Amino acid sequence: MKRALGIILACLWGVGGLFFTHSPAQAVTTLKLGTIDSPMSALGQGLGVFSKLVEEKTKGQVKINVGYSSAFGGWAALLSSVEMGSVDMMVEDIGGWEFFDPALRIIRFAYVYRDYDHYLKYLNSSVLEESKKKILGRGHHFLLPNKDAVWARGPYRVLASKKPIYTADDVKGLKLRLYESETAKKVWGQALGANITIIPWGETYLALKQGMVEAVTSPLDSLYDIKFTEVCKYVTEIKEFFQNQTVTINTKKWQSFSPAIQKALTDAATETARTMNTRLYAQVEKDMQRMTDDHGAAFIRVSTKSFQEKVKPYVDELENQNFWPKGLYGRIQEIK
Known part of the structure; x- marks a missing residue:
């Protein structure tokens, strides 16, 4: 009996370590994300939230390396860097992409929108979708804004x-x-x-x-x-x-990820936007008093x-x- 049990255990061990070994550790991808803001700014704090959520939702497979205070270049340089892939991601007001599509120039023109609700409807309209397609052709995939969330900035x-x-x-x-x-x-x-x-x-x-x-x-x-x-x-x-924090990722880098990782990144961005929106007015009120x-x-x-x-x-x-x-x-x- 002991000899038979030993044979069974030996066989199980031989078949790939079925019960006793662990699968090799998966490779970790670190994404470089650029911003002109400091770590203590409202955006900087939000990127801290985003980084933690990405690592959590991807189970450690993806991490974010944030280049604060223009460490990876100013926002105009970041547009080109993300397009070329030397930087993976960036965050800036959506009007910054006017260099890729003249239609976005109107976002930074004064008093175009009746109110913030009108602006939000524009962000979810076919008008902006046309611009987003052009920007996609320049190597930028939008994580935010998306149909589920807009990361407010300002708030004015x-x-x-x-x-x-x-x-x-x-x-x-x-x-x-x-x-x-x-x-x-x-x-x-x-x-x-x-x-x-x-x-x-x-x-x-x-x-x-x-x-x-x-x-x-x-x-x-x-x-x-x-x-x-x-x-x-x-x-x-x-x-x-009006302004919103816009998050883009290099298109080729985005396409290299599995659907599960893509969903995790999108969910992390959406959750970050919602979290920071709830903090915005309280933080601004505190800052004004300071x-x-x-x-x-x-x-x-x-x-x-x-x-x-x-x-x-x-x-x-x-x-x-x-x-x-x-x-x-x-x-x-x-x-x-």
């Missing part, structure tokens, strides 16, 4: 300045730091008359402190982390356009009517110049 935009801004006339001649965007140049330079200087985000605080510029536009949730209100004591709600207490900042709420009146005449002009596709503004207004 402001103008931080060294002097109070109450109307559009106060912007004329203002020395304004701006990001690289043809649309933003049209709005702030041509329509509103500011004197524009293009300065990388990470260099803006020093430019403000040294007097190179005297104002900067920004999402509200970015102000405290980067300490703009140490220099710019006045913060005006301008709300010229800016008031620590920096002596004053928050100014104004009617945007004078800004809208200055900007609106440029819609037809830009369409006639094919700055964005003709009829695009009307198509967006028809979204209900």
Whole structure:
């Protein structure tokens, strides 16, 4: 009997270690994700959440290496890097992809959307789907926004300045730091008359402190982390356009993953968006109080009517110049 039992056990061991061995460890894929924001910013904290969720949902098969504060390049460089595959992923406001599709220029034009609900409907419309297909052709697959979630940013935009801004006339001649965007140049330079200087985000605080510029536009949730209100004591709600955090991944890298991993990445992005959206307003309220207490900042709420009146005449002009596709503004207004 003992001899027979020994033979059985030996056979089981010989058949691939059926009961007693473990399968080899699966290879781990580390994805490089670039952002211009710091680890302590609202976006930076959200990417920490995303990284943990990705590792959890893929059971450790995929990890995220975040290059904060432009460690993998500024957002314009990241567009090319993700397209080529030298960086796997990036996060930026969706308007940043205007360099790949002129139709997206309209996102950063001022006062296109009636309200945030109108903007959300645009994000889920066939109009934006046309742009997403073009961007896919440039090597970027969208994880966010998707049909289940939009990662809000801001929750609105402001103008931080060294002097109070109450109307559009106060912007004329203002020395304004701006990001690289043809649309933003049209709005702030041509329509509103500011004197524009293009300065990388990470260099803006020093430019403000040294007097190179005297104002900067920004999402509200970015102000405290980067300490703009140490220099710019006045913060005006301008709300010229809505923003959302957009997450893309190199298309070839995306296609290399199994359906299960693709689902895990999408689910992690969706869950991150929902988590950060619930935190946004509480965090912004806390930041505003800190800016008031620590920096002596004053928050100014104004009617945007004078800004809208200055900007609106440029819609037809830009369409006639094919700055964005003709009829695009009307198509967006028809979204209900």
